[in-house]
Amino acid sequence: MTNATITTTDTTWYKAGTISDVPENGGACAMIQGKQIAIFNFTRRNEWFATDNLCPHKQQMILSRGMIGDMSDEPKVACPFHKKSFSLKDGHCMSGDDYTIKTYPIKVEDGLIFIGLNE
Amino acid sequence: MKNETQILVVGNGMVGYKFCEKLKKKDPSGAFKITVLGEEPRPAYDRVHLSEYFSTRSADHLTMAPKEWYAENNINLVLGNPVVSIDREKKSVTTFSGDVYSYDKLILATGSAAFVPPIKGVDKDGIFVYRTIEDLEMMINQAQKSKVGAVIGGGLLGLEAAKALLDLGIKPHVIEFASRLMPRQLDEAGSKILQEKLESLGLTIHLNKNTSYFDGDATVTAMQFADDTRLELDMVVISAGIKPRDEVAKKAGLTVGPRGGIEVNDILQTSDEDIYAIGECALHWGMIYGLVAPGYEMAEVVAENLIKEHSKEFRSFDMSTKLKLIGVDVASFGDAFGAEEGSVAITYENKDKGIYKRLNLSADKKRVIGGILVGDAESYNMLLQMVNNKMALPPDPEDLILGSRGDGKSEGGNAGVMNLPDEALICSCEGVTKGAICGAVTDQNVTDLAGMKKCTKAGTGCGGCVPMVNDLISETLKSQGKVIKKVLCEHFDYSRQELLDLIKIHEYKNYDVILDELGKGDGCEICKPAVGSILASVWNEVILKQATIQDSNDRFLANLQKGGTYSVVPRVAGGEITAEKLIVLGQVAKKYDLYCKITGGQRIDLFGAPVHQLPDIWEELIDAGFESGHAYGKSLRTVKSCVGSTWCRFGVQDAVSYAIRIEERYKGIRSPHKVKMAVSGCVRECAEAQGKDFGIIATDKGWNLYVCGNGGAKPQHAILFASDLDDETCIKYIDRIMIFYIRTAEPLMRTATWLNKLEGGIEYLREVIINDSLGLNSQFEKELQLLVDTYHCEWKEVVENPELRKRFSTFINSDESDETMAFTEMRTQKKPANWKA
Numbered sequence A: 001m002t003n004a005t006i007t008t009t010d011t012t013w014y015k016a017g018t019i020s021d022v023p024e025n026g027g028a029c030a031m032i033q034g035k036q037i038a039i040f041n042f043t044r045r046n047e048w049f050a051t052d053n054l055c056p057h058k059q060q061m062i063l064s065r066g067m068i069g070d071m072s073d074e075p076k077v078a079c080p081f082h083k084k085s086f087s088l089k090d091g092h093c094m095s096g097d098d099y100t101i102k103t104y105p106i107k108v109e110d111g112l113i114f115i116g117l118n119e
Numbered sequence B: 001m002k003n004e005t006q007i008l009v010v011g012n013g014m015v016g017y018k019f020c021e022k023l024k025k026k027d028p029s030g031a032f033k034i035t036v037l038g039e040e041p042r043p044a045y046d047r048v049h050l051s052e053y054f055s056t057r058s059a060d061h062l063t064m065a066p067k068e069w070y071a072e073n074n075i076n077l078v079l080g081n082p083v084v085s086i087d088r089e090k091k092s093v094t095t096f097s098g099d100v101y102s103y104d105k106l107i108l109a110t111g112s113a114a115f116v117p118p119i120k121g122v123d124k125d126g127i128f129v130y131r132t133i134e135d136l137e138m139m140i141n142q143a144q145k146s147k148v149g150a151v152i153g154g155g156l157l158g159l160e161a162a163k164a165l166l167d168l169g170i171k172p173h174v175i176e177f178a179s180r181l182m183p184r185q186l187d188e189a190g191s192k193i194l195q196e197k198l199e200s201l202g203l204t205i206h207l208n209k210n211t212s213y214f215d216g217d218a219t220v221t222a223m224q225f226a227d228d229t230r231l232e233l234d235m236v237v238i239s240a241g242i243k244p245r246d247e248v249a250k251k252a253g254l255t256v257g258p259r260g261g262i263e264v265n266d267i268l269q270t271s272d273e274d275i276y277a278i279g280e281c282a283l284h285w286g287m288i289y290g291l292v293a294p295g296y297e298m299a300e301v302v303a304e305n306l307i308k309e310h311s312k313e314f315r316s317f318d319m320s321t322k323l324k325l326i327g328v329d330v331a332s333f334g335d336a337f338g339a340e341e342g343s344v345a346i347t348y349e350n351k352d353k354g355i356y357k358r359l360n361l362s363a364d365k366k367r368v369i370g371g372i373l374v375g376d377a378e379s380y381n382m383l384l385q386m387v388n389n390k391m392a393l394p395p396d397p398e399d400l401i402l403g404s405r406g407d408g409k410s411e412g413g414n415a416g417v418m419n420l421p422d423e424a425l426i427c428s429c430e431g432v433t434k435g436a437i438c439g440a441v442t443d444q445n446v447t448d449l450a451g452m453k454k455c456t457k458a459g460t461g462c463g464g465c466v467p468m469v470n471d472l473i474s475e476t477l478k479s480q481g482k483v484i485k486k487v488l489c490e491h492f493d494y495s496r497q498e499l500l501d502l503i504k505i506h507e508y509k510n511y512d513v514i515l516d517e518l519g520k521g522d523g524c525e526i527c528k529p530a531v532g533s534i535l536a537s538v539w540n541e542v543i544l545k546q547a548t549i550q551d552s553n554d555r556f557l558a559n560l561q562k563g564g565t566y567s568v569v570p571r572v573a574g575g576e577i578t579a580e581k582l583i584v585l586g587q588v589a590k591k592y593d594l595y596c597k598i599t600g601g602q603r604i605d606l607f608g609a610p611v612h613q614l615p616d617i618w619e620e621l622i623d624a625g626f627e628s629g630h631a632y633g634k635s636l637r638t639v640k641s642c643v644g645s646t647w648c649r650f651g652v653q654d655a656v657s658y659a660i661r662i663e664e665r666y667k668g669i670r671s672p673h674k675v676k677m678a679v680s681g682c683v684r685e686c687a688e689a690q691g692k693d694f695g696i697i698a699t700d701k702g703w704n705l706y707v708c709g710n711g712g713a714k715p716q717h718a719i720l721f722a723s724d725l726d727d728e729t730c731i732k733y734i735d736r737i738m739i740f741y742i743r744t745a746e747p748l749m750r751t752a753t754w755l756n757k758l759e760g761g762i763e764y765l766r767e768v769i770i771n772d773s774l775g776l777n778s779q780f781e782k783e784l785q786l787l788v789d790t791y792h793c794e795w796k797e798v799v800e801n802p803e804l805r806k807r808f809s810t811f812i813n814s815d816e817s818d819e820t821m822a823f824t825e826m827r828t829q830k831k832p833a834n835w836k837a
Helices: B014-026 B050-055 B068-071 B133-143 B156-167 B186-200 B247-250 B291-306 B380-388 B432-445 B449-458 B466-479 B497-508 B513-517 B526-540 B541-549 B580-590 B611-625 B655-666 B727-744 B749-755 B762-767 B777-791 B794-800 B802-806
Strands: A005-008 A011-016 A028-034 A035-041 A045-050 A067-071 A074-078 A085-087 A106-109 A110-119 B003-011 B033-036 B076-078 B082-088 B093-094 B100-102 B105-106 B112-114 B128-129 B148-152 B171-175 B204-206 B212-216 B222-223 B229-230 B235-238 B240-243 B261-262 B273-275 B281-285 B319-326 B326-336 B344-350 B356-359 B367-375 B425-427 B567-568 B595-598 B604-609 B637-640 B675-680 B694-700 B704-707 B720-727 B822-827 B829-832
Touching: A011 A028, A011 A035, A028 A067, A028 A110, A028 B541, A035 A074, A035 A110, A045 A074, A045 A106, A067 B212, A067 B526, A067 B541, A074 B186, B003 B014, B003 B100, B014 B033, B014 B291, B033 B637, B050 B133, B050 B156, B050 B720, B068 B076, B082 B171, B128 B133, B133 B156, B133 B235, B148 B156, B148 B229, B156 B171, B156 B319, B186 B204, B186 B344, B186 B356, B186 B367, B204 B762, B212 B829, B367 B380, B425 B466, B432 B449, B432 B466, B497 B513, B497 B526, B497 B727, B513 B526, B526 B541, B541 B794, B567 B611, B580 B595, B580 B604, B580 B611, B595 B829, B604 B611, B611 B794, B637 B655, B637 B777, B655 B694, B655 B727, B694 B727, B704 B727, B704 B749, B720 B727, B720 B762, B727 B749, B727 B762, B727 B777, B749 B762, B794 B802
Parallel strands: B003 B033, B003 B105, B033 B076, B105 B273, B128 B235, B148 B171, B148 B235, B171 B204, B261 B281, B637 B675, B675 B694
Antiparallel strands: A005 A011, A011 A110, A028 A035, A035 A045, A067 A074, A074 A085, A106 A110, B082 B093, B093 B100, B112 B240, B212 B222, B222 B229, B319 B326, B326 B367, B344 B356, B356 B367, B567 B604, B595 B604, B694 B704, B704 B720, B822 B829
């Protein structure tokens, strides 16, 4: 399958899938340009988020299978391995460790999910 | 041997044991070498709760401390060898077997025996005293061939014995010489109320009865009374008072009282300054103290004085008591009969409810000096404190027994405890004051009863002060501004138990609805799986309908392993598996390149499956007749079993068949945490059932049920809950306990911790489950049956449902495997690469 791409200024948008591919209030993983991206369908907040799939704690490709929620209204994902929590907004670790994950621009158009990468 | 002082303790009862415990604590360097000589064959046990032996049939359960405790503390414990003489010149004692032990200080803690009145025929078979576990065992034997029994003595101990007969299925008659029950503690009116209550519970009470003789040949068949009446019966228990065990002391020339008891001074020395007497054998200013709390205080005084000479005296002890007699609260405190000159009594009587309360006020009407409570003794602790601390009366003293009425709310039951002075003695068994309890909260951060018991020992004796200790803890916390309410997380201001009740009442089945109605925010990894578990426990719907609220393993119905792959564990009930099924497991493992390992729960774990292969693997397993093993769930894991009587030459029951039956019944039921069970076919216990949440061990009569054990980081043995159960009763008890646990535990709390935190502990659990004290058992059974009836194999649901199956993908835009997953080889099987970080 070839990724449909749309390019704006310096961000290239890649199609990741359709909204029904990602469970409500949950996540799924897409392979974009050889990179594992975790996509979260935060239905409760009516927001979509995209981050690295890699949890920096033990270098595991897993975050898309993590549970999402909020801490004092900041949206977050908890790693299923050891429950490290990361902000879905800026990727900082919210459970007191010195890790950061990358977040990516994401948009939904006509039922399709697009992830933006800066090349 | 360096300058060790030889301490010889004669008697290993509750007080003798307590003395050892106290002295050891005060003497960490081991300056004293303790030897204990006991008459009974077993180490000291809790005689106060002796009647519990009828329900548990376990002496271990009553044991104060096991033999190992004595060894660990370097105490030489010699049992089954009574002392027959004391040589005060040589400072030694001789035992029945002829062994001689010398001493520097001798502690007599010989206790008491039952007083047996000299009535003709009293030596016939079928007549018992109620004192030791051996007495109880003989009573149990006799009870099997008896219908009618009598207890001589309507005092405290007599009524306890009547309860024992009732428990043995015998209709008890209580024979009292005086004109009322409990003549030492209760007045006429209180006694009358108690009597009516007991009669309604099936006891027959005979007052003013004087026994002339026991009739029968070898075995008693009837009692003949002085008023020419007669009672035909099959057994008699004598409980007419106690007789101090002073015979050895008397023979050695120590001063004893005219009616028995070894005379002691205020530091509990006998007439020989190197010999002390403590507990029920000691006579202190004409008084024998037949309760455990003063006995413990005596142990404390002697231990303290051995460490530091004449540093502590024994004062006359408050004989106030509160107890539950056959379910009726009875308390008597201070000057119960208002003997003080000019005192005035306030009484309240409610014949309908069976309540009687009497409060004696001092002549100046400024203080409470004592009283009696029957039927409702809730205010006992507070009233006793008012007496002991000479506290001033409120303006309307009747409020103390009636509660304040009329103008809205009272001052609040708990607040009162904070008005006590710091030196008020709260736990009289362990001598813990209010100041010490509050101090433990403020200075040592104790926040609950368990912590308090550990820190101060308060509440570890008779347990009577526990409600007050709890109040003190919560009030002190409150005064510090620390109101501790157990809430789930920032999204729900409810405890798990409250949430479960609300979910049930409102019939909520969806997490989002629950969050909207009962919570706030967007949820988190604490409340989502907790609510998921509650929903599964209550409604038992397919959990993947709400996959994203399930914890890591439940979300994909498999155990997430290092590297991001999953392991697969089909159910192998009871650990029994056919060759055909073993072959299928081997074929599947080979086809999908899975690492194989036998688990601790007697089944086979297949590791290393990527998420997208899970449905294919399970499809093959289900086709071969396997089903989910729920190894990933907070639910029943396995029921381990030994081979039992079918193959084993020692087995007494068919452990495997029963284990399979149990596993089939409870499989798939979700609970606050995982639940493990095991069934052993005989007492050799090869299935290690005593390390499980529910452990079942075969006896020649049925099954012994052990509950609330676990292995893990903090291993805890399961406790014997009930003995010799038939198949159905054992299951019924497990049903009820399961639901009670599901309903009340906190999230991720194993049964062991749950029981540790359950107020009233195992006795309370027995009350609820066996005696239905909450009246909820039929509901518990119904709820459990619903879970059994709605069982489904979760993997079958997934395999047959394309929508659910679709969620098991590695990538939404590619069918490839995750190439970052790395494996190496070890002993010819694959294993994941080590953590990279």
